[in-house]
Structures are given as C-alpha cells and as structure tokens.
Amino acid sequence: MTEKLENKIFEPLFSIEGIENIEVYEEHGGYKALREALKMKRDEIIEEVKNSNLRGRGGAGFPAGMKWSFMPMDDKIEKFLIVNADEGEPGTFKDKYILSRLPHLLIEGMAITAYAVGIKKGYIYIRGEYEEYARILEKAIEEARRKKYIGKNILGEKFTFNIVVHRGAGAYICGEETALIESLEGKRGHPRLKPPFPANAGLYGKPTLINNVETIASIPAIIKNKGFWFASLGSQKNGGTRLFGVSGKVNSPGIYELPMGTNLKEIIYNYAGGIKKDKKLKAVIPGGISAPILKADEIDIPMDFDSLMKAGSMLGSGAIMVFDEDDSMLEVLRIMINFYHHESCGQCAPCRYGTDVIKKLVDKILNKEATEEDIDLIIQTAQSIIGKTICPFGDAVGMAVGTLVRKFKDEILDFLREENAES
Amino acid sequence: MKFLTGETEKTIKELMGKYEDPRSALLPILHTVQRDYGYISKEAIEEISEILDIPKVEIKGVITFYSMLREKPAGKYHIQLCRNVACYLNGGKELVEFLEKEYGLKPGTFTDNMKFSLSLVECIGQCEIAPAVQINDKFYGNLTPKKLKEILSKLEG
Ligand SMILES: Cc1cc2nc3c(=O)[nH]c(=O)nc-3n(C[C@H](O)[C@H](O)[C@H](O)COP(=O)(O)O)c2cc1C
Ligand code: SF4
Ligand code: FES
Numbered sequence: 001m002t003e004k005l006e007n008k009i010f011e012p013l014f015s016i017e018g019i020e021n022i023e024v025y026e027e028h029g030g031y032k033a034l035r036e037a038l039k040m041k042r043d044e045i046i047e048e049v050k051n052s053n054l055r056g057r058g059g060a061g062f063p064a065g066m067k068w069s070f071m072p073m074d075d076k077i078e079k080f081l082i083v084n085a086d087e088g089e090p091g092t093f094k095d096k097y098i099l100s101r102l103p104h105l106l107i108e109g110m111a112i113t114a115y116a117v118g119i120k121k122g123y124i125y126i127r128g129e130y131e132e133y134a135r136i137l138e139k140a141i142e143e144a145r146r147k148k149y150i151g152k153n154i155l156g157e158k159f160t161f162n163i164v165v166h167r168g169a170g171a172y173i174c175g176e177e178t179a180l181i182e183s184l185e186g187k188r189g190h191p192r193l194k195p196p197f198p199a200n201a202g203l204y205g206k207p208t209l210i211n212n213v214e215t216i217a218s219i220p221a222i223i224k225n226k227g228f229w230f231a232s233l234g235s236q237k238n239g240g241t242r243l244f245g246v247s248g249k250v251n252s253p254g255i256y257e258l259p260m261g262t263n264l265k266e267i268i269y270n271y272a273g274g275i276k277k278d279k280k281l282k283a284v285i286p287g288g289i290s291a292p293i294l295k296a297d298e299i300d301i302p303m304d305f306d307s308l309m310k311a312g313s314m315l316g317s318g319a320i321m322v323f324d325e326d327d328s329m330l331e332v333l334r335i336m337i338n339f340y341h342h343e344s345c346g347q348c349a350p351c352r353y354g355t356d357v358i359k360k361l362v363d364k365i366l367n368k369e370a371t372e373e374d375i376d377l378i379i380q381t382a383q384s385i386i387g388k389t390i391c392p393f394g395d396a397v398g399m400a401v402g403t404l405v406r407k408f409k410d411e412i413l414d415f416l417r418e419e420n421a422e423s
Numbered sequence: 424m425k426f427l428t429g430e431t432e433k434t435i436k437e438l439m440g441k442y443e444d445p446r447s448a449l450l451p452i453l454h455t456v457q458r459d460y461g462y463i464s465k466e467a468i469e470e471i472s473e474i475l476d477i478p479k480v481e482i483k484g485v486i487t488f489y490s491m492l493r494e495k496p497a498g499k500y501h502i503q504l505c506r507n508v509a510c511y512l513n514g515g516k517e518l519v520e521f522l523e524k525e526y527g528l529k530p531g532t533f534t535d536n537m538k539f540s541l542s543l544v545e546c547i548g549q550c551e552i553a554p555a556v557q558i559n560d561k562f563y564g565n566l567t568p569k570k571l572k573e574i575l576s577k578l579e580g
Contacts, residue, residue, distance in 0.1 A: 255551070
C-alpha cells in the first residue's frame with residue numbers, strides 16, 4: 001500500500017471540504033475499499049472484521065465480526081442489512097457527523113458488508129428529526145447508484161445491492177433493534193422477545209444484520225488497512241477509534257475521534273478544554289444517559305467497553321455528559337426519569353409501573369414532601385426493574401436511576417433539609 | 424371523494440414500491456401527508472387504511488405512538504425545544520420561560536396568529552450546541568433568549 005496509514009478514520013475526512021460529494025470522496029480514496037473487497041473472498045472479509053476487534057458503536061459493544069458470522073451464509077435465503085441511525089440516546093450526536101458529512105463512507109461500508117454477508121437490500125433507519133441528513137443520504141445514494149457502486153451488477157460484478165432510507169417519527173425506543181424492525185414494518189415500536197435474534201428472524205421474519213452507523217462506517221478503513229491495523233489503534237479487545245461526543249459544562253463541547261481506551265479525564269481536560277469558568281467538576285455520564293453516572297473522583301479511567309463495565313458503568317454510545325458544581329443532580333434525576341417515563345413503550349409491567357412510581361417519588365422530593373425512606377424506595381424500585389423486562393431499556397432505567405440516587409443521596413437529603421428549614 | 428390527490432398520491436405510490444411489504448411505507452406515507460396537509464386528518468387516515476389495507480385503529484395507534492405525527496394542525500413554524508439534560512442545564516429552561524413571557528407560547532400551544540407552535544421534546548442530537556431547538560426541519564443551537572427572538576423575527580418576516 002502506497003498511501004500513508006492515518007491513525008484516525010473519520011477526522012481526516014471531516015476536514016475535507018465537499019467530501020459529501022462523490023467526486024471529492026473518490027479523489028480522497030473513496031470506494032477503493034469496495035473495489036478491494038470485491039476481489040476478496042467473502043469469508044476473508046469477515047475474518048478481517050473479526051481481527052479488527054471492532055465492537056458495536058450503538059451501545060452494547062458486541063463484536064461486529066461475530067455478529068456477522070451469525071448470519072446464514074446461504075445466498076438463496078433473503079437477508080437484510082439495517083443501519084441503525086436512530087441516534088436517540090440523550091447526549092449522543094456523533095452519527096449525525098457521519099450522516100451529514102460522510103454519507104459515502106457509510107454507503108461504501110454498507111456495500112462491503114452486504115457483499116460479505118450476501119445481502120441484496122439495505123435500510124438506513126434514521127430518526128425522524130434528521131430530515132435534513134436523510135436528504136443528504138438520498139442524494140449520496142443516487143450519486144453512488146449512477147457510478148455503479150450500488151444497484152445492479154456493482155462495478156461490473158455479479159453483485160446487486162440497493163439501499164432505502166427510512167425515517168422514524170420520534171420514539172426513543174425505536175433505537176432498540178427489534179423495536180426498530182417493528183417500526184420499519186409499519187407498526188408501533190414495541191421490542192420483540194429474544195430469541196429469536198434478528199440474525200435468525202428479523203425484518204419480515206428474515207435474517208437481518210443490524211449495526212450502528214459508526215460501526216458500518218468503520219468497515220472501509222478495516223478493508224483498506226487490514227483488521228490488525230484497526231485493532232492496534234485501540235486497547236485490548238477494543239479495536240479502533242471512537243467518536244466521543246462531549247457535552248455539558250466543558251469549554252469546547254463537540255466530537256473528538258480518539259483511540260478506544262483514551263483516559264476520560266484526558267478527554268475532558270485536554271481535548272474538550274476543561275470545565276467552563278474553571279468550576280469544579282461534579283460528575284460525568286460517560287456513555288449516554290443510560291450509562292450509570294461517575295463522580296468526579298471516578299473519571300481516571302480508560303474509555304473502553306470493558307473498563308467502564310468494570311467501573312459499574314457503560315461506554316454505550318460514547319456520549320460524555322459533564323456536570324459542574326452548580327449543576328443540580330436532582331434536576332438531572334428529574335429530567336432522566338421524565339425521559340424514561342415518557343419513552344417506555346409500556347409492554348412490561350416492571351418498566352411501565354417502575355418508571356411511574358419513581359417519577360411520582362421524584363415529584364414528591366421536588367415538592368419537599370419526601371422523606372429519606374422515599375429516596376431509598378427509588379433505589380429499591382429501580383433495582384426491581386433490572387432483569388425483568390423484554391428489552392434492555394428496563395435495565396437502563398434501573399441502573400442509571402439507581403446509581404444516580406445512590407451516589408448523590410446526600411445532595412438530595414440536603415435539598416430536603418434546606419427546604420424544610422425555609423418553611 | 425378522493426382526498427389524497429396529485430403529488431401526494433404519486434409519492435404514496437412510489438413509497439409503497441420501495442419495500443418488500445407495502446405496509447412498511449406507513450411511516451413515510453404519514454410523513455408525506457403531514458408535510459403536504461400540515462397534519463393527518465380523519466379523511467387521510469381513512470384513505471391510507473384503504474390503500475394499505477390496514478384497520479383505521481391501527482393507523483391511529485401508530486400515529487399516537489410517534490411524537491412527530493399529529494392529528495391536529497401545528498403552527499406554520501413548529502418549534503421543538505429540547506428538554507433533556509445538556510440543553511436544560513445550559514439555558515434551555517430560560518428559553519421556555521422566554522417563549523411564554525414574550526410570545527404567550529406554552530408547550531403544546533400556538534401563538535394567536537398560528538405562526539408558531541411549541542412542543543418540548545427529548546434530546547434532538549444537538550447537545551454540543553446546547554441549548555438547541557428544531558424549527559420545522561432546521562436545527563438552531565447555542566441559543567439565548569435574544570438569539571431565539573432574532574430567529575423567530577426573521578421567520579415571521
Ligand atoms: C432503548 C435502546 C435504545 C437504543 N438506541 C440506539 C440508537 O439510537 N442507535 C443505535 O445504533 N443503537 C441503539 N441501541 C442498540 C441497538 O439495539 C443495537 O444493539 C445496535 O443498533 C447494534 O449495532 P452495533 O452492534 O453496531 O452497536 C439501543 C438499544 C436500546 C435498548
Ligand atoms: S423494558 Fe420498557 S421499553 Fe423495553 S419492552 Fe419493556 S416496557 Fe417496553
Ligand atoms: S440534550 Fe438537547 S440536544 Fe441533546
């Protein structure tokens with residue numbers, strides 16, 4: 001390979017003006033990986049993805065190569081590819097940079113994936129609010145079709161693959177893969193019981209591969225530079241870089257592409273410019289609102305799936321939300337439980353009642369009518385949801401709410417005492 | 424009499440052809456009807472029910488499930504203001520207060536001239552430019568009451 005290997009995948013491309021247009025994308029090496037992939041054997045491609053230690057960027061961090069290998073390889077079976085562009089997890093805004101700036105990287109990644117797994121039809125399920133980005137995608141798909149990167153007989157080979165962009169309509173739960181499938185079938189977004197998993201019975205009951213936008217957009221670089229190169233960028237079992245989205249009380253909120261395993265403290269202080277107005281850091285949510293909160297003294301930690309799991313939290317969508325000494329954790333709790341209460345699909349009693357009970361208890365706190373027992377009751381109720389629901393939404397409520405209340409119980413108690421003193 | 428005509432009807436036919444099962448076109452059809460007529464009326468629901476051969480109650484069930492779909496008109500400019508963490512802790516709350524004070528606009532209501540309507544929504548993926556709103560299909564961020572007023576004045580024309 002004559003090209004210099006960059007140690008980043010997205011940032012060098014983000015900085016190129018006009019990269020959303022196919023000509024510019026091609027000038028900078030675009031669709032070369034697809035050409036290479038079409039010369040490879042299909043299982044060689046899957047092998048590269050396995051070697052890359054690429055793990056799902058949607059939240060759960062499941063190894064991508066392994067997920068692909070769960071798909072039946074028989075080409076007589078109709079199969080689907082779905083790219084999850086729902087990006088609904090509060091705090092998350094990374095996929096929009098790929099969708100709006102690098103639509104062709106996503107399309108190229110989809111075409112390679114489809115070729116490797118033997119898929120003819122792909123859907124991009126994009127959240128309804130991203131109407132503008134859906135239009136950018138449509139335009140890019142049309143450009144790619146004209147140049148024969150997708151469509152019938154791609155680049156003259158016996159390979160056909162088409163892409164349809166499908167807009168959601170405002171429902172967080174549709175980011176969950178089986179709810180997404182229901183939604184794509186024209187129904188309410190109610191998660192399905194698993195098993196069967198989508199790889200066996202997904203869209204229209206057919207084997208379906210679902211991956212996040214960032215996951216699929218990582219594929220062209222893996223083909224170009226090989227799986228081991230990608231693996232070497234990150235930490236152990238966590239290959240590649242990650243688009244960390246930092247928001248809240250930092251001087252420079254935004255996305256930062258950094259190696260998997262970069263220290264959280266370093267991300268906040270070196271890259272995101274430290275805390276606004278030199279205030280004191282209070283807490284950080286490291287992976288979207290469903291990731292259990294970390295206190296200020298817990299942030300000296302590598303940002304990869306395994307390290308955060310060990311610390312009782314989650315890397316999730318890589319969305320880092322930063323709170324300073326002025327931010328009220330009770331207000332965060334209020335917003336969090338209102339969110340979960342509003343977005344629960346209502347199928348499972350523990351999730352439906354649990355969020356309702358907790359919301360009422362939080363309101364009781366805000367009305368200064370609560371006691372310490374009420375706070376403990378929130379923790380108990382949260383705990384009681386975990387492991388008893390159809391989809392991981394219930395676990396997320398339990399973990400995120402329970403952890404926040406446990407770690408900031410004193411602050412909530414102080415609030416209750418303060419108010420009592422005033423009245 | 425037919426209700427969904429002209430461009431709308433044409434788009435609906437095209438949408439149905441994109442999917443292995445035409446029912447999958449339901450959300451895109453509802454988006455299209457809402458775009459062309461401002462909201463999804465009883466008449467529209469009846470006709471979609473016939474076109475896709477699904478019961479009306481199911482279509483209603485779908486509409487109520489998704490927060491972007493509505494059975495009543497909204498303002499010419501529909502403001503979706505984010506009430507989630509990054510926005511609310513960074514000035515979003517003040518924007519809500521400002522809209523009520525300056526425009527008499529409460530969440531879930533219209534201004535008298537039907538120009539603006541407001542709803543509070545969950546994170547819209549613009550947390551790095553919090554506080555943020557979406558007005559029709561455009562996002563606006565790093566807002567202050569003053570900046571929001573400028574944007575609304577420009578839209579009002
Ligand atoms: C409540 C809930 C919401 C989710 N929202 C999203 C989302 O917005 N985007 C996404 O890519 N994955 C989301 N996921 C994860 C998906 O279910 C699925 O694991 C993911 O799309 C798989 O892709 P990956 O392996 O590439 O990460 C969500 C999961 C749950 C339980
Ligand atoms: S856990 Fe909650 S969101 Fe998930 S299926 Fe059950 S009720 Fe629906
Ligand atoms: S929290 Fe408001 S856009 Fe994300």
